[in-house]
Amino acid sequence: QKEVEQDPGPLSVPEGAIVSLNCTYSNSAFQYFMWYRQYSRKGPELLMYTYSSGNKEDGRFTAQVDKSSKYISLFIRDSQPSDSATYLCAMTRMNSGNTPLVFGKGTRLSVIA
Amino acid sequence: SQTIHQWPATLVQPVGSPLSLECTVEGTSNPNLYWYRQAAGRGLQLLFYSVGIGQISSEVPQNLSASRPQDRQFILSSKKLLLSDSGFYLCAWSVKRGGYSTDTQYFGPGTRLTVL
Numbered sequence: 001q002k003e004v005e006q007d008p009g010p011l012s013v014p015e016g017a018i019v020s021l022n023c024t025y026s027n028s029a030f031q032y033f034m035w036y037r038q039y040s041r042k043g044p045e046l047l048m049y050t051y052s053s054g055n056k057e058d059g060r061f062t063a064q065v066d067k068s069s070k071y072i073s074l075f076i077r078d079s080q081p082s083d084s085a086t087y088l089c090a091m092t093r094m095n096s097g098n099t100p101l102v103f104g105k106g107t108r109l110s111v112i113a
Numbered sequence: 114s115q116t117i118h119q120w121p122a123t124l125v126q127p128v129g130s131p132l133s134l135e136c137t138v139e140g141t142s143n144p145n146l147y148w149y150r151q152a153a154g155r156g157l158q159l160l161f162y163s164v165g166i167g168q169i170s171s172e173v174p175q176n177l178s179a180s181r182p183q184d185r186q187f188i189l190s191s192k193k194l195l196l197s198d199s200g201f202y203l204c205a206w207s208v209k210r211g212g213y214s215t216d217t218q219y220f221g222p223g224t225r226l227t228v229l
Binding site for chain 2: 032034036041042043044045046049088090100101103104105106
């Protein structure tokens with residue numbers, strides 16, 4: 001079983017829809033969770049960061065973590081064509097020294113105007 | 114504010130030629146530095162990371178090497194490129210605080226390498 005599983009999509013939605021992007025993980029030691037957005041031919045940019053179970057909101061974006069189910073989600077409200085990108089989940093355990101992130105493979109999202 | 118630069122942005126090289134990709138970070142000191150390769154359908158593959166000058170850890174045995182000659186400079190090299198080295202190469206940095214590496218990484222714009 002891979003450490004992080006993420007449906008690659010592609011996911012196509014109409015403008016204004018609510019989008020749900022998900023990742024599951026197997027390592028219960030993961031404590032920090034991130035979502036990155038990557039536009040075509042660009043580097044990933046950090047969208048959301050959380051290390052507690054529950055919801056965290058930032059504008060139209062909500063990150064949800066359920067550690068008991070080892071499941072994280074990113075919700076996008078009122079989706080816009082500019083949200084069309086690949087979304088990568090990432091996570092890591094708390095540790096001393098360097099702790100590389102473990103990434104999902106990314107979900108490609110298209111928001112159609 | 115911190116910024117990360119990578120160059121070149123795109124590169125086309127023949128098989129067997131050498132490679133040197135450079136990454137520099139501004140606005141921070143003593144960062145952790147990372148090299149990733151991203152291939153279609155395979156996600157981000159961590160190649161190397163560095164916690165300090167001259168300290169390199171390799172995640173995947175391969176045709177590539179990395180060096181960190183200065184605190185905020187990270188270089189990815191190869192003596193002889195293979196076709197399989199084609200991909201999108203990303204450099205990233207993270208802040209170290211109190212002996213712990215923070216989890217959040219910030220990525221550069223990437224270098225698209227095509228080996229022909």
